[in-house]
Amino acid sequence: MSQLLIKLAFEKAEIEIGSSVKSQKAQHISDVLLEDYKYPISERRLRDYFTNYVENNNANNEALKAQLIEPLCKYLGYKNYASFVLGNQTELEPLSTKREEENEKEEVSSRGKIGVGLMSKNKNNLILVSSAIVLSGLTYFGLVQEDEKCMIWKEDHYEKTVCTGTDLERPFEELIFKEFRKIDHLDSLVARRENQKELWYAKTKGTVEFFTYHGYHPENNEDLKVVTDYIFKKYVLGQKKINIEGL
Numbered sequence: 001m002s003q004l005l006i007k008l009a010f011e012k013a014e015i016e017i018g019s020s021v022k023s024q025k026a027q028h029i030s031d032v033l034l035e036d037y038k039y040p041i042s043e044r045r046l047r048d049y050f051t052n053y054v055e056n057n058n059a060n061n062e063a064l065k066a067q068l069i070e071p072l073c074k075y076l077g078y079k080n081y082a083s084f085v086l087g088n089q090t091e092l093e094p095l096s097t098k099r100e101e102e103n104e105k106e107e108v109s110s111r112g113k114i115g116v117g118l119m120s121k122n123k124n125n126l127i128l129v130s131s132a133i134v135l136s137g138l139t140y141f142g143l144v145q146e147d148e149k150c151m152i153w154k155e156d157h158y159e160k161t162v163c164t165g166t167d168l169e170r171p172f173e174e175l176i177f178k179e180f181r182k183i184d185h186l187d188s189l190v191a192r193r194e195n196q197k198e199l200w201y202a203k204t205k206g207t208v209e210f211f212t213y214h215g216y217h218p219e220n221n222e223d224l225k226v227v228t229d230y231i232f233k234k235y236v237l238g239q240k241k242i243n244i245e246g247l
Contacts, residue, residue, distance in 0.1 A: 022050060
């Protein structure tokens with residue numbers, strides 16, 4: 001399934017940008033997923049997926065994350081993963097059948113001898129097994145959809161929430177959930193700097209906002225920049241001096 005998703009996404013990207021260069025296609029998909037579906041993923045990561053799943057033809061790689069599967073399905077024009085599976089059963093069944101045949105060969109090799117009748121019976125059952133896999137996938141993803149966790153931005157931090165597709169919502173990432181905070185108090189900014197902890201910032205409509213972790217602005221998706229000595233002196237120490245003088 002993951003192999004087919006990546007393959008079809010890169011095929012669509014090639015049509016849309018008119019280029020067969022892998023890195024350019026990966027960058028296009030990365031841009032679309034972020035702009036249209038608010039899902040950040042690097043060009044490098046997508047390029048690696050294509051290399052492992054498609055070029056190396058390794059369908060046994062670890063499955064893609066559910067958070068990535070959903071926007072990829074939407075990029076391909078499907079409402080969700082379930083509709084993707086239903087629309088690609090003819091493509092998915094051969095992949096499942098191939099895996100079953102490979103497992104069968106390994107089992108035969110380890111046991112040494114297996115009756116011809118048993119082999120024939122197993123092969124005849126492969127189609128039924130493949131269908132069961134597809135149906136199980138649909139059921140499983142239904143559960144994932146219900147339990148899938150997201151997080152939503154609340155003033156200065158992220159909070160866990162059920163995925164609804166609302167604004168300021170993104171797939172749950174534990175590290176960002178724990179580390180990403182907005183800092184408004186000048187004393188807190190100074191203390192963090194003194195403790196040699198990194199700060200990141202974004203300037204929107206003349207207003208500078210500071211954050212404790214890198215990535216994207218939680219409200220407008222702009223890239224955050226690292227706070228340099230110049231920025232710190234100008235917007236933190238400078239503002240603190242103004243506040244003191246105004247007392």
